Amino acid sequence: xxxxVLHEVNQxxxxxxxxxxxxxxxxxxxxxxxxxLCHSDLHFIEGLYPHPLPTVPGHEVAGVVEAVGSDxxxxxxxxxxxxxxxxxxxxxxxxxxxxxxxxxxxxxKMVPGQSRRLSWKGGEVMNQFLNLSAFxxxxxxxxNALVKIDPDIPLDRAxxxxxxxITGVGAVFNTAKIEAGSTVAVIxxxxxxxxxxxxxxxxxxxxxxxxxRLQSKLDLARIMGATDTILVGNDDPVQQxxxxxxxxxxxxFEALGLKATAEQSFAMLRPGxxxxxxxxxxxxxxxxxxxxxFLRERKIQGSxxxxxxxxxxxxxxxxxxxxxxxxxxxxxxxxxxxxxxxxGFARLKSGEAVRQLIAFS
Numbered sequence: 001x002x003x004x005v006l007h008e009v010n011q012x013x014x015x016x017x018x019x020x021x022x023x024x025x026x027x028x029x030x031x032x033x034x035x036x037l038c039h040s041d042l043h044f045i046e047g048l049y050p051h052p053l054p055t056v057p058g059h060e061v062a063g064v065v066e067a068v069g070s071d072x073x074x075x076x077x078x079x080x081x082x083x084x085x086x087x088x089x090x091x092x093x094x095x096x097x098x099x100x101x102x103x104x105x106x107x108x109k110m111v112p113g114q115s116r117r118l119s120w121k122g123g124e125v126m127n128q129f130l131n132l133s134a135f136x137x138x139x140x141x142x143x144n145a146l147v148k149i150d151p152d153i154p155l156d157r158a159x160x161x162x163x164x165x166i167t168g169v170g171a172v173f174n175t176a177k178i179e180a181g182s183t184v185a186v187i188x189x190x191x192x193x194x195x196x197x198x199x200x201x202x203x204x205x206x207x208x209x210x211x212x213r214l215q216s217k218l219d220l221a222r223i224m225g226a227t228d229t230i231l232v233g234n235d236d237p238v239q240q241x242x243x244x245x246x247x248x249x250x251x252x253f254e255a256l257g258l259k260a261t262a263e264q265s266f267a268m269l270r271p272g273x274x275x276x277x278x279x280x281x282x283x284x285x286x287x288x289x290x291x292x293x294f295l296r297e298r299k300i301q302g303s304x305x306x307x308x309x310x311x312x313x314x315x316x317x318x319x320x321x322x323x324x325x326x327x328x329x330x331x332x333x334x335x336x337x338x339x340x341x342x343x344g345f346a347r348l349k350s351g352e353a354v355r356q357l358i359a360f361s
């Protein structure tokens with residue numbers, strides 16, 4: 001099969017012929033329909049997070065089941081599915097206490113470099129990325145990395161839910177658990193941030209302040225439910241949020257993964273407020289906060305993939321889309337062929353695109 005391969009950080013991906021093993025026990029072969037280009041992939045491509053190389057990146061994905069291995073009971077050939085990097089075992093202490101996104105079973109949630117599902121050049125190891133490797137025509141994954149969806153759902157819209165949307169909306173609903181009537185600020189209006197804005201609107205936030213450097217993305221944030229927008233320039237966005245909300249917000253969400261914006265998300269809280277870091281702050285970077293601020297019961301926390309229970313959350317989100325309450329259509333900036341992937345990542349890095357999808361069919 002054809003796949004986009006990362007051989008070296010900060011170098012273009014190359015299109016290679018990669019071999020995929022047949023599905024073994026509890027594994028599933030999926031024909032990829034669409035894969036989204038996500039900033040998380042870009043972090044690994046740029047070396048901000050380590051990963052064994054060579055690898056086939058990609059993790060936001062939807063497709064159709066082609067074959068199943070032994071002991072697979074949840075899926076059958078022909079099923080439409082969304083992939084999720086939050087693969088779970090269902091039996092470890094994290095899973096059995098309701099935190100499947102933090103599954104500790106490394107036989108199922110394999111650590112980078114452990115999987116042997118991919119190979120190339122007649123047998124050399126090709127590392128699987130986050131137990132998925134979506135930038136390929138097919139995937140072999142554990143059945144618990146997939147959720148079955150209604151076949152009437154367009155697979156391009158379903159793909160968006162696989163990472164960006166579940167991460168943003170889930171951070172609001174699952175991680176922060178915001179209350180109706182609360183005030184919210186979202187820093188960064190890419191796919192994840194816009195989904196957080198949409199999630200805050202669905203949760204009944206009374207005021208939603210969207211913050212970004214691009215007016216086009218703030219215009220989208222208005223469509224998603226933002227009541228106020230701040231175009232970042234020379235003025236201090238923290239002070240602007242405080243002035244807009246009369247002292248700060250109850251909840252803030254950082255969706256860029258930068259040291260400065262993570263610190264700003266905490267600074268713009270009112271006493272008792274909670275900041276949630278959604279973005280991937282580069283590996284090794286430390287966030288600095290004033291200890292005094294904690295005396296007013298301000299809190300800061302992380303969120304992994306929206307603290308999701310993806311087999312429940314993703315079908316529910318798609319139902320909200322069908323009802324016109326969750327906005328997915330506005331997130332798609334365009335579709336690409338696999339061999340256009342480097343152009344797509346350049347566009348993503350420039351900030352002009354929200355979500356681009358590689359179309360495999």
